[in-house]
Amino acid sequence: xxxxxxxxxxxxxxxxxxxxxxxxxxxxxxxxxxxxxxxxxxxxxxxxxxxxxxxxxxxxxxxxxxxxxxxxxxxxxxxxxxxxxxxxxxxxxxxxxxxxxxxxxxxxxxxxxxxxxxxxxxxxxxxxxxxxxxxxxxxxxxxxxxxxxxxxxxxxxx
Amino acid sequence: xxxxxxxxxxxxxxxxxxxxxxxxxxxxxxxxxxxxxxxxxxxxxxxxxxxxxxxxxxxxxxxxxxxxxxxxxxxxxxxxxxxxxxxxxxxxxxxxxxxxxxxxxxxxxxxxxxxxxxxxxxxxxxxxxxxxxxxxxxxxxxxxxxxxxxxxxxxxxxxxxxxxxxxxxxxxxxxxxxxxxxxxxxxxxxxxxxxxxxxxxxxxxxxxxxxxxxxxxxxxxxxxxxxxxxxxxxxxxxxxxxxxxxxxxxxxxxxxxxxxxxxxxxxxxxxxxxxxxxxxxxxxxxxxxxxxxxxxxxxxxxxxxxxxxxxxxxxxxxxxxxxxxxxxxxxxxxxxxxxxxxxxxxxxxxxxxxxxxxxxxxxxxxxxxxxxxxxxxxxxxxxxxxxxxxxxxxxxxxxxxxxxxxxxxxxxxxxxxxxxxxxxxxxxxxxxxxxxxxxxxxxxxxxxxxxxxxxxxxxxxxxxxxxxxxxxxxxxxxxxx
Numbered sequence: 001x002x003x004x005x006x007x008x009x010x011x012x013x014x015x016x017x018x019x020x021x022x023x024x025x026x027x028x029x030x031x032x033x034x035x036x037x038x039x040x041x042x043x044x045x046x047x048x049x050x051x052x053x054x055x056x057x058x059x060x061x062x063x064x065x066x067x068x069x070x071x072x073x074x075x076x077x078x079x080x081x082x083x084x085x086x087x088x089x090x091x092x093x094x095x096x097x098x099x100x101x102x103x104x105x106x107x108x109x110x111x112x113x114x115x116x117x118x119x120x121x122x123x124x125x126x127x128x129x130x131x132x133x134x135x136x137x138x139x140x141x142x143x144x145x146x147x148x149x150x151x152x153x154x155x156x157x158x
Numbered sequence: 159x160x161x162x163x164x165x166x167x168x169x170x171x172x173x174x175x176x177x178x179x180x181x182x183x184x185x186x187x188x189x190x191x192x193x194x195x196x197x198x199x200x201x202x203x204x205x206x207x208x209x210x211x212x213x214x215x216x217x218x219x220x221x222x223x224x225x226x227x228x229x230x231x232x233x234x235x236x237x238x239x240x241x242x243x244x245x246x247x248x249x250x251x252x253x254x255x256x257x258x259x260x261x262x263x264x265x266x267x268x269x270x271x272x273x274x275x276x277x278x279x280x281x282x283x284x285x286x287x288x289x290x291x292x293x294x295x296x297x298x299x300x301x302x303x304x305x306x307x308x309x310x311x312x313x314x315x316x317x318x319x320x321x322x323x324x325x326x327x328x329x330x331x332x333x334x335x336x337x338x339x340x341x342x343x344x345x346x347x348x349x350x351x352x353x354x355x356x357x358x359x360x361x362x363x364x365x366x367x368x369x370x371x372x373x374x375x376x377x378x379x380x381x382x383x384x385x386x387x388x389x390x391x392x393x394x395x396x397x398x399x400x401x402x403x404x405x406x407x408x409x410x411x412x413x414x415x416x417x418x419x420x421x422x423x424x425x426x427x428x429x430x431x432x433x434x435x436x437x438x439x440x441x442x443x444x445x446x447x448x449x450x451x452x453x454x455x456x457x458x459x460x461x462x463x464x465x466x467x468x469x470x471x472x473x474x475x476x477x478x479x480x481x482x483x484x485x486x487x488x489x490x491x492x493x494x495x496x497x498x499x500x501x502x503x504x505x506x507x508x509x510x511x512x513x514x515x516x517x518x519x520x521x522x523x524x525x526x527x528x529x530x531x532x533x534x535x536x537x538x539x540x541x542x543x544x545x546x547x548x549x550x551x552x553x554x555x556x557x558x559x560x561x562x563x564x565x566x567x568x569x570x571x572x573x574x575x576x577x578x579x580x581x582x583x584x585x586x587x588x589x590x591x592x593x594x595x596x597x598x599x600x601x602x603x604x605x606x607x608x609x610x611x612x613x614x615x616x617x618x619x620x621x622x623x624x625x626x627x628x629x630x631x632x633x634x635x636x637x638x639x
Binding site: 014047059131 | 221
């Protein structure tokens with residue numbers, strides 16, 4: 001039940017345009033970079049809550065969790081940046097089901113209560129379609145190697 | 159008389175469950191609407207693809223229950239290709255299905271439903287803290303983690319992957335199980351079974367008695383039920399026939415491919431999600447006092463429609479449940495009790511399959527040839543009956559897809575339960591923050607798939623309640639984001 005020292009989670013639904021950024025980054029990372037032995041690189045898809053739940057409850061914790069995600073917060077499309085988890089307000093439970101438990105809450109618990117170093121690396125989306133339509137926009141595609149560089153820098157920081 | 163308001167469907171990006179409550183002149187609840195988000199455009203996306211790609215594509219629909227979609231799609235493929243899969247392939251698929259069920263039901267009971275019981279329905283509704291619950295019950299927290307980890311390990315051994323399943327293929331299963339792997343799996347399965355036994359005993363002693371009053375009143379409605387049973391009426395979550403039961407306990411059985419003869423879909427202007435109803439009723443009426451055509455799926459439905467359970471401990475639990483609550487049981491919160499019976503049945507079934515010598519057979523796949531056909535594949539996802547309906551041309555390319563997911567079946571019932579709860583909670587225009595909690599509890603029992611389609615970090619799905627007065631003015635909003 002012991003997780004690896006560093007866990008990288010690519011989050012997103014590849015069916016919805018730029019929302020698929022996280023899984024694409026994970027794919028690119030595995031194909032183009034040397035991943036150290038003690039690092040787990042996971043395409044979490046839309047199942048990140050399940051993984052985080054188990055991490056929060058597991059008596060054994062990783063040292064670091066890196067989340068890769070796509071967000072829409074009004075920055076320049078294609079921009080890669082880090083979100084400070086502590087700055088995300090605690091959202092009251094909208095937890096009708098495992099489909100809704102706030103990811104942000106789980107990440108905060110991991111960081112603030114469990115002492116895990118949590119990094120959230122995001123890209124500002126250009127467009128997330130309302131209907132199923134896979135495929136990243138050009139600017140977000142270009143952000144993939146940039147995000148990978150950010151991740152590799154995180155791996156060097158111990 | 160309050161005005162009727164036309165509500166635009168919630169856009170997907172908005173990302174929340176929206177409850178709208180219409181008050182009449184006296185400040186009492188006249189009507190409610192629950193908007194849930196639908197995975198729009200998926201069917202269109204599949205058209206033009208080779209049908210054998212679908213079992214892998216559909217796992218992206220839902221990160222919480224990927225195995226359900228994977229297996230329903232594989233079964234639809236088998237039907238489209240017109241093949242019977244070898245018995246060992248069926249057992250391997252069932253093994254994966256039941257392991258996934260155990261993982262899911264354990265987590266759901268202890269950390270979603272369970273928190274309601276642990277905190278109580280009137281608890282100060284602050285941010286739910288997973289660690290907090292685990293700290294209150296440390297030993298249980300440890301066992302939950304352990305059993306989920308065991309489940310993930312078992313799925314990896316059987317299918318090579320626990321996330322994004324790929325091993326169910328048209329015609330069977332792509333990876334046989336070796337004797338060594340079976341020996342590895344047996345003690346793991348036993349440990350999960352022990353926890354399943356513990357869970358239902360613990361719940362019956364320490365949890366259910368305390369909140370039975372809430373069970374009896376919150377959001378209670380009277381509906382029919384839909385679930386899967388084997389030919390002989392035994393509960394089954396992988397394969398069988400569909401049984402549609404009326405509130406009076408009478409029922410009709412039908413094959414998967416006949417579902418459009420028994421299930422019709424109603425459309426409302428204020429939501430993209432449809433309202434399936436019993437076709438023989440000829441209409442759907444979501445009147446909580448006199449419902450017509452409404453049915454529910456999910457754990458309680460499956461427990462209601464079946465004649466018996468396939469395994470001895472679960473069978474004993476079913477008998478006790480029926481003695482207490484009758485058949486069909488209607489109380490919405492009994493979903494949680496039913497969930498524990500199912501957990502036990504799935505855990506017992508995993509042990510049973512591992513002790514079946516056929517599970518290591520290498521005859522697990524038959525060849526398939528494309529043809530123009532229609533095929534319906536159906537499984538019971540934890541949340542309800544999951545239907546994948548595919549049509550292909552002579553090259554095996556998809557020409558049409560229809561999906562009905564578990565939550566869609568419950569759409570009418572969710573709306574009715576919320577309306578009932580709202581009517582009880584808002585009288586004479588008076589309400590407080592606490593109603594949000596109770597409305598959520600009414601919805602939570604169904605464990606709906608409100609948004610399989612997105613996981614967004616900052617878009618965790620909140621609920622917004624808008625209360626509208628008799629002159630269409632917004633008298634209040636409550637939201638938890």
